[in-house]
Amino acid sequence: MRDTQPRVVQMVLAPLVFGTGVILLWQALVTGFAIEAFIMPAPFTIGAEFASNLQNVLNGMSVTGRNALVGLLTGAALGILLAIVSALARVFDQMAVPVVGALSVVPIVALAPVLYTMFGAGAETARQLVAALAVFVPVYFNTLKGLRQVRPVHRDLMRSYAVSSWQATRVVTLPTALPFVFTGLRIASSLAVISALIAEYFGGPVGGLGKSITSAAASSNYGLAWAYVLGSIILGLVFFSAAVGVEKLVNRRPG
Incomplete structure (x- = not known):
C-alpha cells in the first residue's frame, strides 16, 4: 500500500497538477497580454468551443480514427510479415532495406494528392494508404532489429533439435522480438493518426x-479550429494508450 501511493501521485496527480498549472498560465498570458485569437486562443475559449461542438468533433474523430486504424493494422501486419521474411532470407533483407529506407522519406504532402488521383477524391483509400505507409517503416525496422536479438546459443539449441526455420522463429525468435515489435507499434500508433490527419488537408471526402481544422481556420473561427486540434490530440492518445494496453496484456499472458 505504501508503494502504491507514491506511484499514484507520480502517474496521476502530478501530471494533473502540472497540466492545470499550464492551462491557467496560458489563460492568464492570453488575457493579460490581449493576444489575438488568430495567434493563440485562450484555453477556456477552446474548451467552450469543444463542448458546444462536441458531436462534430466526435464525428471528425470517427472518420480520422477509422482511417488511422485501417492504416495501422495494414501497415503493422505488412511490416511484421516482411521483417520476418527479411530475417529468414538474407537476400530479401539486402533488397528490402534500401527500398524501405526510401519509403521512410516519402513526403506525405506529395504522396496524398497522387493517391487521390489514383483512387478517386471520393474514397478514403488514399488516407488509409498514407497512414499504412507511415506505420510500416517503424514497425518493419523495429521488428527486424528484434528478430536479430536471439543469442547464438539459442540458435544452436534449435539446430540440435533439427527444428525448421519457421519453428525456430515461432518458438524463440518472435518472443524475443516482442518488446521491439511493441516499441514500433507505440511509435506507429501516433504516426497513424498524424498521417491520416495530414492526408485530409490535400483533398478527399469531406469529413x-x-x-474540419482547415474549414474552421478559413472562416476565422480559431477557437473551433483549436477544438478540433484538441480532438486530434485525444485521438492520438487513445491510439497510443491502446498500443500500450495491448503490450501489457500480451506481457501478462502466462507463458
Whole structure:
C-alpha cells in the first residue's frame, strides 16, 4: 500500500497538477497580454468551443480514427510479415532495406494528392494508404532489429533439435522480438493518426479532423479550429494508450 501511493501521485496527480498549472498560465498570458485569437486562443475559449461542438468533433474523430486504424493494422501486419521474411532470407533483407529506407522519406504532402488521383477524391483509400505507409517503416525496422536479438546459443539449441526455420522463429525468435515489435507499434500508433490527419488537408471526402481544422481556420473561427486540434490530440492518445494496453496484456499472458 505504501508503494502504491507514491506511484499514484507520480502517474496521476502530478501530471494533473502540472497540466492545470499550464492551462491557467496560458489563460492568464492570453488575457493579460490581449493576444489575438488568430495567434493563440485562450484555453477556456477552446474548451467552450469543444463542448458546444462536441458531436462534430466526435464525428471528425470517427472518420480520422477509422482511417488511422485501417492504416495501422495494414501497415503493422505488412511490416511484421516482411521483417520476418527479411530475417529468414538474407537476400530479401539486402533488397528490402534500401527500398524501405526510401519509403521512410516519402513526403506525405506529395504522396496524398497522387493517391487521390489514383483512387478517386471520393474514397478514403488514399488516407488509409498514407497512414499504412507511415506505420510500416517503424514497425518493419523495429521488428527486424528484434528478430536479430536471439543469442547464438539459442540458435544452436534449435539446430540440435533439427527444428525448421519457421519453428525456430515461432518458438524463440518472435518472443524475443516482442518488446521491439511493441516499441514500433507505440511509435506507429501516433504516426497513424498524424498521417491520416495530414492526408485530409490535400483533398478527399469531406469529413475528418483535418478538413474540419482547415474549414474552421478559413472562416476565422480559431477557437473551433483549436477544438478540433484538441480532438486530434485525444485521438492520438487513445491510439497510443491502446498500443500500450495491448503490450501489457500480451506481457501478462502466462507463458
